[in-house]
Amino acid sequence: MKAVTVDGLRMRYGANDVLNDVTFQVDSGKVLALLGPNGAGKTTTIEILEGFRRRSAGRVSVLGVDPAHGDERWRARIGIVLQSWRDHAKWRVRELLTHQGSYYAGLAWDIDDLLAAVGLTEHADKQLRMLSGGQRRRLDVVIGLVGRPEMLFLDEPTAGFDPEARRDFHELIHGITGETTIMLTTHDLPEAEKLADRILILSEGRIVADGTAEELAGEDVVRWTLDGRRHERSTQDSTRFVFDLFKRYGDAVSGLEVRPASLEDTYLTLVENA
Numbered sequence: 001m002k003a004v005t006v007d008g009l010r011m012r013y014g015a016n017d018v019l020n021d022v023t024f025q026v027d028s029g030k031v032l033a034l035l036g037p038n039g040a041g042k043t044t045t046i047e048i049l050e051g052f053r054r055r056s057a058g059r060v061s062v063l064g065v066d067p068a069h070g071d072e073r074w075r076a077r078i079g080i081v082l083q084s085w086r087d088h089a090k091w092r093v094r095e096l097l098t099h100q101g102s103y104y105a106g107l108a109w110d111i112d113d114l115l116a117a118v119g120l121t122e123h124a125d126k127q128l129r130m131l132s133g134g135q136r137r138r139l140d141v142v143i144g145l146v147g148r149p150e151m152l153f154l155d156e157p158t159a160g161f162d163p164e165a166r167r168d169f170h171e172l173i174h175g176i177t178g179e180t181t182i183m184l185t186t187h188d189l190p191e192a193e194k195l196a197d198r199i200l201i202l203s204e205g206r207i208v209a210d211g212t213a214e215e216l217a218g219e220d221v222v223r224w225t226l227d228g229r230r231h232e233r234s235t236q237d238s239t240r241f242v243f244d245l246f247k248r249y250g251d252a253v254s255g256l257e258v259r260p261a262s263l264e265d266t267y268l269t270l271v272e273n274a
């Protein structure tokens with residue numbers, strides 16, 4: 001089952017193509033992370049899928065519906081966390097969540113459980129204007145979740161989170177995976193590695209990589225010196241390789257270096273060469 005299907009998506013502002021032939025799918029219940037430099041087209045892609053922007057061309061389906069024609073019933077199945085949320089400065093945290101939850105009668109998560117999951121319990125009765133930036137952001141995430149959506153879009157959900165809030169958020173996401181399909185954007189590569197079943201890298205409006213974190217991270221690199229000569233080898237299993245190297249050559253080997261496979265290396269190479 002595919003929760004999202006995108007085929008040949010194109011977005012043009014004036015004469016400027018910001019998305020070119022973007023094609024991908026998201027399996028139901030999985031987490032997809034969309035990575036890419038500033039201006040790559042991540043928010044544009046997500047906003048088209050949310051039904052906020054009209055695409056220029058291509059086919060798009062979210063939960064079996066074209067977002068350009070999504071009705072109220074379709075919208076009720078979708079949770080959205082934008083990069084910035086409109087201000088409701090005078091509302092209190094619990095009041096706003098209870099109000100949002102009332103749109104999803106019988107479906108919504110328990111408000112207190114949600115508040116606890118993002119560490120907002122002690123701030124539940126504060127007005128929004130009294131919250132710090134990171135606390136506001138945690139509330140944004142909870143608002144996206146309150147209706148227990150089948151599909152959740154998160155645009156840079158953890159921007160401004162402290163390490164503890166980030167960890168709580170990761171646990172929250174792990175807790176709802178399987179039940180909810182999630183598509184998120186982030187600039188935090190370790191976060192993408194931790195959360196995503198699949199990662200897409202977008203650069204200048206094109207997909208330049210699509211795979212699991214492991215697939216994209218490539219191979220470990222082992223370097224060593226033997227008989228005065230420097231050697232280098234890429235390998236999936238550097239522990240095994242180094243073990244065999246020492247078994248064979250013993251202490252004739254020197255200057256050993258192992259650089260683990262890294263999503264960051266792949267990301268930077270792809271983005272710089274795009």
Ligand SMILES: Nc1ncnc2c1ncn2[C@@H]1O[C@H](COP(=O)(O)OP(=O)(O)OP(=O)(O)O)[C@@H](O)[C@H]1O
Nearest residue numbers: 013014016018036037038039040041042043044045
């Ligand atoms: N309404 C608009 N009119 C014209 N150009 C736009 C509009 N909205 C976005 N763009 C352009 O589209 C491109 C992609 O923007 P988008 O916000 O999707 O990037 P992003 O990958 O989400 O970036 P960031 O990481 O900074 O959030 C940018 O070059 C941006 O200037």
